[in-house]
Amino acid sequence: MDLNFGINGSFGVAAARPITISSSTPIAIVATANAGDTGLMKFNNADDGLKYVEDNTITDGTLEAALTGVSLQGVNCPLVVHVSTLNVDEAVNKTNVLAGLDMLKQSDPLTGIDIKNGLIIVPEYSAIVEVAAKMDSISSKMWTTGITDDFSVDEAGVSNFVGNFGSKYLLIGHGKYNADGKLIPFSALMAGLIAYHDGNTSFGWAKNHSNRIAKGVAGTQRVVEYLDGSDCESRRLRQKSVAMIVKDVGWRTYGFETTDIDPIWQSLDRVRTFHRLLAAILKASKWARDREADQLIWVKKSIVEFMNELKGNGVVIGFDVFFDPAKNTKATVTAGKFYLTVKVQDMPSIRELNIELVYSDDWGETLINYING
Incomplete structure (x- = not known):
């Protein structure tokens, strides 16, 4: 029998616990390069990644353009990058980026960066339906937003591409854009823009990131007609949940909708908001697991x-x-x-x-x- 003689004290908690949401949005990139290391690596920001490109004399592949697109938006967010060696056989490159997407599921234990509620891009190769479909699968498991590319030469081609998807975890993008002396895919520019406004706007992760200036963009490989108040290609494509960058008092993003069949979840800002809220609530409530029910x-x-x-x-x-x-x-x-x-x-x-x-x-x-x- 325990004897607690004297004066004894203890303390407990009878208060609401704070629930916080990180405003930082990590970006995961699956890319190719003709030099440097392969596999999963991390960078503190896109500029660190570009220094890696310079130090390793990387002159070909999709890595440099991806990092440039993100860097131009002025964002300072962590990046998880999977790099495979650029091959002359595009079928080999596709196989490698598909394997790289699978590796992103190990991001947290291998790099220390949890990409949940972050962004995934596979510049250039996400214009392949099979790769975009794999992005959708990974994103649905990890609560990320996959941003795809499409480089169709006309409206019919874009419509055909987007018709392959019906997901609340993908933002279907279109086009390549002139920026910093390069042609940069939509996915890289949009990922940097989203991450920037997520972290530099109050509760930015809950906002619609359409109608924002895409920094560094000075032109486009294919002009998509945009007219205020009139029927035009950009409006028709957005109706089908395609996002792009258009000339409208500067070069601005246009579209922030998913292809989900349920109209409730066609608003990408709503999808991202609900996932952020749920993740924060679950994390903050872990302390109560296996405690007494009155807690x-x-x-x-x-x-x-x-x-x-x-x-x-x-x-x-x-x-x-x-x-x-x-x-x-x-x-x-x-x-x-x-x-x-x-x-x-x-x-x-x-x-x-x-x-x-x-x-x-x-x-x-x-x-x-x-x-x-």
Whole structure:
């Protein structure tokens, strides 16, 4: 029998735990190079990667253009890069980048960079349907956004490419763009732009990154017609969930939609927001696993406080957090299984604004009175 003579003390916690979301967005790149090391490596930012390119005299492959596109956006975010040796046989290169995509699943233990809620690009080769489909598979498992390329020479070709997909984890991009003396695929430029605004805008990961200046872009390999207020190719392609960069008071991104069949998840900013929120809530709630059930009140309070912060910052419109009696039955309580429901509506972005200019003669008398003095 323990004897606790004297004065004894202990401490506990009866408070909501803070839930935080990282604003940094890692970028994973699968690329080819004609020199240097192969396999999985990491860089602190794209400029570090470009120094690696210079130090190893890399003059061919997709690595340099990818790093340049990201660097031009001025973003300082971690990069995980898988490099394979450029081969004269494109079939070999495709096989290597497919293997490189699989290696990204080992990013955290091998490089220390967790790419969950990050971005994946495979410049040039993601224009191959098989590679883009593999990106979709990897992204759905790792909660990342895969940004693909397409270099079709006409609208019909782009439409044919995008018709292969129906996913909330892909952003289908189109075109190559003149930047820094190179032709850089859409995927590299868009990845850098997204990562930049994620980290440099308040709650940037919850925003729509269409209609943002693509820094460094000065032209395009294929002009996609863009006309305000009229039917045009860019509008038709965006209706099919294709994103691009168009000339509109500078070179701007146009499109931030997925190809998912459910209209709710065709908004890529909503998909990315919900995954960030869920990941943060799950991570912050780990402390409660295998604890006493009465501690669930603090799990709920933590989430409520978190949602109040998001509501105050315009990330969500409203929310409700509750243990649904229909799901939490006597049997589930006995088994130690609990179901917490978090209902939330995110702040939608303006994708269509219709302005009607109407002629009216309501003020005609005012003119007559003015003329008559």
